[in-house]
Amino acid sequence: MPPFDVSEGDPFGPHNLPYGVFSRAGSTERTVGVRLGDQVLDAGAAARALGSPYAALLARPSLNPLLAAGRTAWSDVRRALTAWVTVPSHQETIAAHFHPLDSVTLHLPFEVADxxxxxxxxxxxxxxxxxxxxxxxxxxxxxxxxxxxxxxxxxxxxxxxxxxxxxxxxxxxxxxxxxxxxxxxxxxxxxxxxxxxxxxxxxxxxxxxxxxxxxxxxxxxxxxxxxxxxxxxxxxxxxxxxxxxxxxxxxxxxxxxxxxxxxxxxxxxxxxxxxxxxxxxxxxxxxxxxxxxxxxxxxxxxxxxxxxxxxxxxxxxxxxxxxxxxxxxxxxxxxxxxxxxxxxxxxxxxxxxxxxxxxxxxxxxxxxxxxxxxxxxxxxxxxxxxxxxxxxxxxxxxxxxxx
Structure with a gap:
């Protein structure tokens, strides 16, 4: 099933879009991912492909840079991600940057301070x-x-x-x-x-x-x-x-x-x-x-x-x-x-x-x-x-x- 075809009512649908950090099979490189259904979107790669100014926050091995960016950036990035996964004109560009959830390794998503x-x-x-x-x-x-x-x-x-x-x-x-x-x-x-x-x-x-x-x-x-x-x-x-x-x-x-x-x-x-x-x-x-x-x-x-x-x-x-x-x-x-x-x-x-x-x-x-x-x-x-x-x-x- 194409990554955008999330069943209606899926608790990980476009209304959710939680953040994590993952690595692909055979790689130790970690990057920020966003979950949609049973797929994980490489958020940094998608941002680069779309020429987004948020690529610098998302193409990172931890959520900490995004966390530090503050409330305005959090809201802007969420609006952008929602558009990327729901607007048909973006689908061809970012489809290649989805990965099945069961094919990736999930890591501690942020560096814990206190x-x-x-x-x-x-x-x-x-x-x-x-x-x-x-x-x-x-x-x-x-x-x-x-x-x-x-x-x-x-x-x-x-x-x-x-x-x-x-x-x-x-x-x-x-x-x-x-x-x-x-x-x-x-x-x-x-x-x-x-x-x-x-x-x-x-x-x-x-x-x-x-x-x-x-x-x-x-x-x-x-x-x-x-x-x-x-x-x-x-x-x-x-x-x-x-x-x-x-x-x-x-x-x-x-x-x-x-x-x-x-x-x-x-x-x-x-x-x-x-x-x-x-x-x-x-x-x-x-x-x-x-x-x-x-x-x-x-x-x-x-x-x-x-x-x-x-x-x-x-x-x-x-x-x-x-x-x-x-x-x-x-x-x-x-x-x-x-x-x-x-x-x-x-x-x-x-x-x-x-x-x-x-x-x-x-x-x-x-x-x-x-x-x-x-x-x-x-x-x-x-x-x-x-x-x-x-x-x-x-x-x-x-x-x-x-x-």
């Missing part, structure tokens, strides 16, 4: 509080309704979908153990999240207000923030996550631009506490996104977390991340935190789904409290698009291998 992970689902936070503080009067910490809680992670271990995840080792100590022991994690978990990719940088001392979100964030991707719960439980007091989180964070190979998600915008849940002015979005445009996530273990769906339930929005997270004057760099990545909904089947981690191992999942290949070697975890998602279409966010997958 990585921050948040904790912004009230349902997830309450579940975790009830698991670990069952006698507390309130399962949320006192600060939770006042600010998006986050921590700085390790950018060097952000990997693209399909990369194996080596089971981490470290210290762990169960409450009944007399002393800590060292060894592979026995409570390896996942966290179903959405990652936001920063394009336009800022200088130190210049916070980004809520209204600046779309000027600095290029797009989003699916993100699995793998977690070694036993290592984390022993090490995180008093300074927070460290080795239990830093061994791997997987992201999808496709970055969906914010402009493709206009029809998915939605209001966040009602706020029970009015935020301080720098986080108060009550007069702003809807800051949430209606993303429908699925979590599968070894091909079996175990959860369907709804991103629309997230209490803190991506714009509020960015404002919190920079309010102290911390600067942004092109390629910064920040995760939403585990996405969980109010129903048991909407929980975005095994910690919640099995209630810390008490209620193992019944899978076709056996019970699971936490992940075993050889298990394959896949996150996928879609969002409402224009005229009743769907916008696919692709998937992020990883296989656990022994350390």
């Amino acid at each position: 990585y921050v992970d948040f904790y912004s689902s009230e349902h997830h936070a309450r579940n975790v509080g009830q698991i670990f503080r069952p006698d507390a009067e309130d399962s949320l910490t006192p600060n939770w309704k006042h600010l998006p809680i986050g921590y700085h992670g390790r950018s060097g271990t952000v990997v693209v979908s399909g990369t194996d995840v080596v089971r981490p080792s470290g210290q762990r100590k169960a409450p009944t153990d007399p002393a800590p022991v060292f060894g592979p994690s026995v409570r390896l978990d996942i966290e179903a999240e959405v990652g936001f990719v920063v394009g336009t940088p800022t200088r130190m001392g210049a916070p980004v207000p809520l209204g600046g979100f779309r000027d600095h964030v290029f797009g989003l991707c699916l993100l699995n923030d793998w977690s070694a719960r036993d290592i984390q439980a022993w090490e995180y007091v008093p300074l927070g996550p460290f080795l239990g989180k830093s061994f791997a964070t997987s992201v999808s190979a496709w970055i969906t631009p914010l402009d493709a998600l206009e029809d998915a915008r939605t209001a966040p849940p009602p706020r029970t506490h009015r935020p301080l002015p720098y986080l108060d979005d009550s007069e702003d445009e809807p800051g949430g996104y209606d993303l429908r996530i699925s979590v599968a273990v070894n091909g079996h769906t175990v959860a369907e977390p709804p991103f629309s339930t997230m209490y803190w929005t991506a714009a509020q997270q960015l404002a919190q991340m920079t309010v102290n004057g911390a600067s942004l760099r092109t390629g910064d990545l920040y995760g939403s935190g585990t996405v969980s909904g109010p129903a048991p089947e909407q929980r975005g981690s095994l910690l919640e789904l099995t209630w810390n191992g008490r209620d193992p999942l019944e899978l076709p290949d056996g019970k699971r409290a936490f992940l075993e070697d050889g298990d394959v975890v896949t996150l996928s998602a879609w969002a409402p698009g224009p005229a009743g279409t769907r916008v696919s966010l692709g998937e992020v997958t990883g296989r656990v291998v022994a350390g």
Whole structure:
């Protein structure tokens, strides 16, 4: 089928056009690609063939030059790409620059600068509080309704979908153990999240207000923030996550631009506490996104977390991340935190789904409290698009291998 003949309603149709980086079979040369159906357009080669001024941004081995170009360039390039794949007069020129998806290798689409992970689902936070503080009067910490809680992670271990995840080792100590022991994690978990990719940088001392979100964030991707719960439980007091989180964070190979998600915008849940002015979005445009996530273990769906339930929005997270004057760099990545909904089947981690191992999942290949070697975890998602279409966010997958 010609590359332009995408079936009506294809979630990777011209209304989507996510960006990635690929190499062709037998080549190590990487370049920016744009997905249309089951084809990948070599965006730089197409731009050169059409004499486009955007060739310098697109004929690169990373999305970073495009990310750094800013909001006006992002919108202009998207309009141009949409025209290239929909206007018949362009088809003969660029047809040769499409490649079947199954014939290319996909790579990490951008160079990650810094990585921050948040904790912004009230349902997830309450579940975790009830698991670990069952006698507390309130399962949320006192600060939770006042600010998006986050921590700085390790950018060097952000990997693209399909990369194996080596089971981490470290210290762990169960409450009944007399002393800590060292060894592979026995409570390896996942966290179903959405990652936001920063394009336009800022200088130190210049916070980004809520209204600046779309000027600095290029797009989003699916993100699995793998977690070694036993290592984390022993090490995180008093300074927070460290080795239990830093061994791997997987992201999808496709970055969906914010402009493709206009029809998915939605209001966040009602706020029970009015935020301080720098986080108060009550007069702003809807800051949430209606993303429908699925979590599968070894091909079996175990959860369907709804991103629309997230209490803190991506714009509020960015404002919190920079309010102290911390600067942004092109390629910064920040995760939403585990996405969980109010129903048991909407929980975005095994910690919640099995209630810390008490209620193992019944899978076709056996019970699971936490992940075993050889298990394959896949996150996928879609969002409402224009005229009743769907916008696919692709998937992020990883296989656990022994350390």
